[in-house]
Amino acid sequence: MEQALIRNFSIIAHIDHGKSTLADRILELTDTVTGRDMRAQVLDSMELERERGITIKAQAVRVTWKGHELNLIDTPGHVDFTYEVSRSLQACEGALLVVDAAQGIEAQTVANAYLAIENDLEIVPVVNKIDLPSANPDGAAAEIAELVGDTAEHVLRISAKTGDGIAEVLDAIVERIPPPAGEPQAPPRALIFDSSYDQYRGVVAFVRVVDGSFSAREPLRAMAQGTRFESEEVGFFSPTMRAAESLGAGEVGYVITGLKDVSRLRVGDTLTSERTPAAEPLPGYKDVKPMVFAGLFPTDSDDYPDLRDALERLKLNDAALFYEPETSQALGFGFRCGFLGLLHMEIVRERLEREFDLDLIVTAPNVAYRVLTKSGEEVEVHNPSEMPREIERVEEPYIKASIIVPKDHVGQVMELNTERRGRFDHMEYLSEERVLLVYELPLAEIVLDYYDQLTSRTRGYASFDYDVIGFREGKLERVDVLIAGEPVDALSLIVHRDGAYARGRMLVDRLREEIPRQFFDVPVQAAIGSRVIARETIKAKRKDVLAKCYGGDISRKRKLLEQQKKGKKRMKQVGSVEVPQEAFLAVLNLDGNKK
Amino acid sequence: MSARHLYVHLPFCASRCGYCDFVTVVGQDGRHAAYVAALLAELELEREALAPRLESVFLGGGTPTLTEPGALARLLRALPPAEEVTVEANPETVTPELAALLRESGVTRLSLGAQSFQPRLLEVLERRARPGDVRRAFSLLREAGFDNLSLDLIYGIPGQSVADLEDDLSEALALEPEHVSAYELEAKPGTRFTYAHGPELARQADAMESYFERVVARLTEAGYRWYETANFCRAGSRDLRSRHNLAYWRGRDYLGLGIGAVSTIAGLRWRTTPRLGRYLASLQSGERPERELEELPAQVQSSERVLLGLRLDEPLSLAGLGDAVDATALERLERLGLVARAGGGLTLTERGRFLGGGVTAELLA
Numbered sequence: 001m002e003q004a005l006i007r008n009f010s011i012i013a014h015i016d017h018g019k020s021t022l023a024d025r026i027l028e029l030t031d032t033v034t035g036r037d038m039r040a041q042v043l044d045s046m047e048l049e050r051e052r053g054i055t056i057k058a059q060a061v062r063v064t065w066k067g068h069e070l071n072l073i074d075t076p077g078h079v080d081f082t083y084e085v086s087r088s089l090q091a092c093e094g095a096l097l098v099v100d101a102a103q104g105i106e107a108q109t110v111a112n113a114y115l116a117i118e119n120d121l122e123i124v125p126v127v128n129k130i131d132l133p134s135a136n137p138d139g140a141a142a143e144i145a146e147l148v149g150d151t152a153e154h155v156l157r158i159s160a161k162t163g164d165g166i167a168e169v170l171d172a173i174v175e176r177i178p179p180p181a182g183e184p185q186a187p188p189r190a191l192i193f194d195s196s197y198d199q200y201r202g203v204v205a206f207v208r209v210v211d212g213s214f215s216a217r218e219p220l221r222a223m224a225q226g227t228r229f230e231s232e233e234v235g236f237f238s239p240t241m242r243a244a245e246s247l248g249a250g251e252v253g254y255v256i257t258g259l260k261d262v263s264r265l266r267v268g269d270t271l272t273s274e275r276t277p278a279a280e281p282l283p284g285y286k287d288v289k290p291m292v293f294a295g296l297f298p299t300d301s302d303d304y305p306d307l308r309d310a311l312e313r314l315k316l317n318d319a320a321l322f323y324e325p326e327t328s329q330a331l332g333f334g335f336r337c338g339f340l341g342l343l344h345m346e347i348v349r350e351r352l353e354r355e356f357d358l359d360l361i362v363t364a365p366n367v368a369y370r371v372l373t374k375s376g377e378e379v380e381v382h383n384p385s386e387m388p389r390e391i392e393r394v395e396e397p398y399i400k401a402s403i404i405v406p407k408d409h410v411g412q413v414m415e416l417n418t419e420r421r422g423r424f425d426h427m428e429y430l431s432e433e434r435v436l437l438v439y440e441l442p443l444a445e446i447v448l449d450y451y452d453q454l455t456s457r458t459r460g461y462a463s464f465d466y467d468v469i470g471f472r473e474g475k476l477e478r479v480d481v482l483i484a485g486e487p488v489d490a491l492s493l494i495v496h497r498d499g500a501y502a503r504g505r506m507l508v509d510r511l512r513e514e515i516p517r518q519f520f521d522v523p524v525q526a527a528i529g530s531r532v533i534a535r536e537t538i539k540a541k542r543k544d545v546l547a548k549c550y551g552g553d554i555s556r557k558r559k560l561l562e563q564q565k566k567g568k569k570r571m572k573q574v575g576s577v578e579v580p581q582e583a584f585l586a587v588l589n590l591d592g593n594k595k
Numbered sequence: 596m597s598a599r600h601l602y603v604h605l606p607f608c609a610s611r612c613g614y615c616d617f618v619t620v621v622g623q624d625g626r627h628a629a630y631v632a633a634l635l636a637e638l639e640l641e642r643e644a645l646a647p648r649l650e651s652v653f654l655g656g657g658t659p660t661l662t663e664p665g666a667l668a669r670l671l672r673a674l675p676p677a678e679e680v681t682v683e684a685n686p687e688t689v690t691p692e693l694a695a696l697l698r699e700s701g702v703t704r705l706s707l708g709a710q711s712f713q714p715r716l717l718e719v720l721e722r723r724a725r726p727g728d729v730r731r732a733f734s735l736l737r738e739a740g741f742d743n744l745s746l747d748l749i750y751g752i753p754g755q756s757v758a759d760l761e762d763d764l765s766e767a768l769a770l771e772p773e774h775v776s777a778y779e780l781e782a783k784p785g786t787r788f789t790y791a792h793g794p795e796l797a798r799q800a801d802a803m804e805s806y807f808e809r810v811v812a813r814l815t816e817a818g819y820r821w822y823e824t825a826n827f828c829r830a831g832s833r834d835l836r837s838r839h840n841l842a843y844w845r846g847r848d849y850l851g852l853g854i855g856a857v858s859t860i861a862g863l864r865w866r867t868t869p870r871l872g873r874y875l876a877s878l879q880s881g882e883r884p885e886r887e888l889e890e891l892p893a894q895v896q897s898s899e900r901v902l903l904g905l906r907l908d909e910p911l912s913l914a915g916l917g918d919a920v921d922a923t924a925l926e927r928l929e930r931l932g933l934v935a936r937a938g939g940g941l942t943l944t945e946r947g948r949f950l951g952g953g954v955t956a957e958l959l960a
Contacts, residue, residue: 519931519950543807544953547779548825549906551602551843552617552857555864555889558899564956576927 001069003250004179008071008208009124010088012116013098014106014463018128022098022160022169023061023072029166030063030070032238060091060206060252062236065170071236071252073193073208089115091193091208091252094122094177096169097148101127101135101157105143105430107402107465113147122177123148124156126169131159143430180210180250187278188212190247190255190271192222195262197313201232203259207271208252210282215246219274220255223281227264228274232256267319290322290338291397291468292345292447293382295363295490296352297334303358304333310356311335314348321348326383330490330572330584331361336383338368341466342447361585367444369494370395370471385489387478389529394494395471397443400425403454405462407435412457420445421496441466442474442496479504479533481511482525486575490584504534507587512536514583522577597646598860600842603634603674604853605667606657606871612721613788614749614780618855618869619657626871627663630853631670633878637852637867638673640883644850644860649677651839660688664696671700679703679838681745686724689732694739704743704837705736706776712766713759716752719792720780726766733770743835745774750806752780753792753799760806764813773835775819775827777810807949824906824951844907846900854884862896864889894918902955908948910940921960928954 013019027033060073073088089095095116099105116123125144130137141155156172158165190207198204207214214220214234221228235243236253247253259265270281298307311323322338339345345365352358369381374390381387387394401422405413407429414424417439425438446466454462477500481491491511495503504526511524515538526534546557571578606620607627620626652674659667659682674680681704682697689707697705711717712726729746736744746767750760767775782789782796789796811821819827820836823844828835842849851858855869868874868885877884891899897919904911913920920941928934933947933954947954 519928519933519953541950541953542804543779544950545779545807545824545948546952547781548776549843549903550840551849551851551859552855552866554843554857554859554899554903558895558902561902561952561956561959564953565959568957 001248001251003182003184003248005068006071006179006250007068007094007173007177008073008092008180008250008252009094009096009173009177010073010092010116010121011096011098012109012112013096013128014100014103014108017098017100017103017106017109018160019098022096022126022128022158022166023074025160025163025166026063026070026072026170027061027239029163029170030065032061032063060237060254062238062252065174068174069251070170070173073252088193089119089121091191092119092121093180094124094173096124096126096173097144098126098128099140099144101129101137101140102132104136104140104434105147105404106463107404107436108463109144110147110402110404110436111465111467117148123150124169124172124176125150125154126156126158128158128160130157131162131164139431146430182209182249183211184213184249186211186249187276188214188271188273189278189282190214191282192265192267192269192271195265195267197262198256201256201258203257203262203265205255205257205265205271206252207247207255209247209249211249211278212273212276213246213248214255214271214273216243220257220271221274221277222265223270223272223278225264225266225269227259229257229259232258262315289368290320290340291368291443292339292341292365293336293368294339294345294365295326295328295331295334295361295383296323296337296349297328297331297361297363299359299361301332306356307335307352307358307360310352310358311337313356314351318348320344328490329574330488330579330581331363334361338382339365342451363490364493365447366494367397367442367447369476381494384478384492384494387492387494389478391478393473394476396474396476398469398472399441399443399446399466400469401437401439401441401446401464401466403437403439403462403464404430405435405437405458406433409458409461410435410437413437413454413462416450416453416457417441420450440469442472443468444494444496477528479507480527481507482523482527483511483515483574483579484522484577485525486577488574491587500528501533504528508534508536510587511583512538514586515577515579517541518577520576598644598848598850598858599646599648599650600839600847600849601645601649601652601674601677602839602849602851602856602858603652603654603670604657604851604856605630605654605659605662605670606854607661608656608658609661609723610721613786613791614720614782616781616783616786617655617657620854620871623871624663626875627666629875629879630871631662631666633875634670634852635673636878636881637884640878641850641852641858644858645675649675651679651681651842652677653839654680654682656683658683658685658688660684660693664693668696668700671697671702676701681706681837681839683708684732686728686732689728689735691735691739694735694741698739698741703741704745705741706745706747706774707732707736707772708747709767710747710749711752711755711759712763713755716755716759719753720749729766730770733772743773744770745776745837746770746772748775748777748810749780750777750810751796751799751803753795755799755803755806757802757805757809760809761813764810768813768817771829773829773833774837775814776825777814777827778825779807811949820908821948822908824948841907844903846896846903859891862891862893864891898959901959905941905943905951905955905958908942910937910942912940914939919960920958924957928958934958 011019063070073091097113127137127140137157141152145152189211190209192205192207194206196204216231216233218231220231233243233256234247272278298304315321320340323335326334326336349362371379371381372393373388374392403413422439422441428436430436475497476494477497479493479500480487508524508526520540522538524536525532549557571580606618608619608621611619611621680702682702683706685708709729814827815821820830821827822836848860854871854874857866865886865888874884897916901919935942935944
């Protein structure tokens with residue numbers, strides 16, 4: 001296809017603002033799928049995506065419109081996937097920015113719009129759901145125009161549900177978005193913007209060809225990693241895989257690599273031909289650093305190899321996922337995993353449980369810390385139990401949070417952010433009713449239950465998004481928990497000095513409730529260094545007898561003791577104290593902390 | 596192998612107490628004679644399992660003394676003689692006639708279910724006897740010449756205060772029984788009693804934690820020997836421990852007759868059907884009643900020896916029981932001062948006895 005006739009675009013929208021429905025209508029109107037084949041929301045292929053209404057993995061679909069080849073590159077809607085969004089956006093020249101006519105702009109819309117603008121994308125603003133009785137297309141159009149620096153008249157008004165205005169959207173894509181600029185005759189270069197793993201065909205790379213062209217049975221090389229392979233097939237999605245002779249400059253499609261090891265092909269790398277290699281790779285993506293960490297442990301320790309395999313498989317499709325083996329005194333063998341954010345963590349956990357049928361314990365998440373030790377060494381800490389005790393300085397990640405709320409809830413949001421060590425940045429009225437609040441907050445303050453708090457305090461009206469803006473020094477302390485004088489690695493945490501006492505107290509109280517009484521008094525302490533900040537004693541049992549035991553009772557009593565013995569075997573030994581796994585879970589488990 | 600200890604179950608009761616989980620039968624007064632006949636038929640069928648000379652016979656219930664006197668006398672006379680013959684009695688059933696009947700029939704020991712001396716608490720337990728009945732029964736039995744009487748007490752009753760407990764102990768001691776059994780009330784899940792009183796018991800759990808210690812302290816101060824977890828006997832030249840129950844705790848074989856009765860002989864345990872109708876029908880046609888069998892492998896027998904033996908204040912010889920005990924746990928429990936070893940035998944320390952259940956669970960391999 002002639003480059004001038006190609007348009008590559010994404011759809012940016014807040015969850016539920018109708019991105020998938022719009023994509024479906026585009027596929028229908030361009031006859032890419034017939035009505036009979038049409039499953040609602042064709043693009044969201046993963047089971048989980050369907051249920052959550054979130055698109056996790058980017059995919060690309062080619063459609064034809066009035067003699068043009070349009071490539072729709074799907075983007076995840078949620079902020080945790082900023083990295084993936086930016087990957088998708090780098091493969092495009094333009095983006096549809098879709099806003100719900102009844103809801104107006106949401107925090108995520110703002111973040112993703114800025115991302116598109118930063119990537120020099122042509123933005124086509126669209127107000128969707130104009131058919132809704134509660135729709136306010138003029139209000140939404142004004143907000144979106146203000147956001148992207150356009151005029152309200154220029155904003156398209158559509159209903160993806162009824163199909164109203166879809167043709168105009170396709171026309172606008174052709175008219176407003178520039179064709180790709182690349183050198184069709186230059187040595188081939190293609191950006192790998194995503195990949196997937198097929199059991200039979202190996203790694204499938206999703207690529208945007210920038211220069212030259214790629215065809216099947218051609219020796220190729222991934223420039224950064226140096227991986228060599230022969231392309232087994234090239235093609236595009238329409239919407240299912242269709243083999244093609246070649247993919248030319250400006251086109252979007254797939255390359256079947258036949259590689260069996262996903263780690264050999266990294267997203268962000270540049271493909272080139274072995275025969276006529278390009279001199280320079282394309283600007284790739286920065287390696288994203290995971291910011292949120294949690295331990296993942298199999299409930300049944302026999303499942304550890306399965307968990308390892310599952311993580312390996314997920315990693316194939318999820319470059320942002322990080323993991324390394326972790327051994328916990330309390331929970332056994334597992335992995336410390338790094339995530340882009342909380343939603344990313346939740347999705348990984350759900351995929352592990354659902355697609356791989358694993359039963360998991362997920363420990364309370366923490367953030368990455370940069371630590372300067374007294375000996376002048378700089379370390380990055382992903383696990384509180386690894387926090388050095390002799391600390392000169394600790395830095396923690398900060399975020400810029402955008403929160404959009406109805407003006408009546410501004411007070412509650414400010415109060416919450418103050419409690420969470422937030423620093424007010426600015427506030428603006430998006431409309432008479434809606435306010436954008438911008439705060440800087442430590443990421444650590446939002447990883448536990450910030451969403452829940454924000455939602456409950458604003459009765460669900462707030463929308464929230466954030467961007468990591470860097471590391472800053474914090475007055476942070478490592479709090480250790482000691483059971484009968486023994487520190488328990490899995491329970492260490494890093495908290496701001498002002499909150500240390502309260503958190504220590506909470507942990508100690510929870511443990512006192514959860515640890516059964518022993519044959520001796522068990523002190524449970526929270527301590528910063530050698531300073532105890534909270535203490536409780538689990539009093540020794542005074543009696544534990546089977547009241548009566550005669551001829552008729554013996555079998556039953558024996559079974560009772562056998563049960564008791566079995567229960568003991570399931571306990572974890574902390575020094576001389578037997579602690580049931582449930583006690584750790586109550587303190588550590590993410591769900592437990594939501595109580 | 597033959598058993599030297601015989602248990603006979605007499606299930607009839609005037610009413611069922613809410614906390615009771617024994618096999619009992621209420622409102623079947625017409626069947627006492629038939630039941631006793633069936634017991635005797637069963638005895639004949641099992642005769643070869645019994646040694647020619649028995650050490651102990653125990654008639655438990657139910658309320659054995661509720662059994663129609665003629666039938667009870669027939670039973671007692673037909674049973675093989677033994678050195679100790681114990682009958683359980685509810686205080687309100689004790690009359691001069693009954694006392695005489697028991698005495699004449701070779702009964703050597705009575706176990707009286709007093710449970711408490713507080714009318715309010717007896718009502719909670721749904722006991723029919725009043726405190727006066729216990730004292731009256733006691734003097735009747737003494738007058739009839741019984742010199743080995745045991746009293747049953749229950750503590751941890753919903754609503755029982757420390758003062759109530761102390762008063763029960765004083766009342767019991769005032770009667771100078773040779774033997775006292777004191778049990779903590781067990782509220783078994785699913786019983787009517789637990790349904791009615793469970794929440795209150797849960798609330799009182801902390802307050803009642805000291806009751807066991809108080810019971811042991813009062814009785815031992817009064818000169819009783821705490822010879823088994825829940826059993827005490829007057830110390831002195833006479834050995835007043837229950838010989839029948841000692842047999843259980845020492846892992847001896849025993850034969851049980853009657854509905855729901857359990858026997859353990861030569862590594863085999865069985866429980867006779869708890870259903871009265873079936874029991875009677877089987878024996879009327881000369882057949883053994885249905886039974887539930889349980890084989891006891893050597894390992895299980897050893898475990899039971901440990902769990903039962905450690906209830907006693909005498910050392911448990913570990914000879915042949917080595918495999919049943921977890922050596923690491925034993926060392927740990929010794930360090931904690933809960934278990935003591937002396938001359939190849941194992942005993943629980945005083946504190947260990949208060950924690951005997953948990954200690955044993957840990958000790959068992």
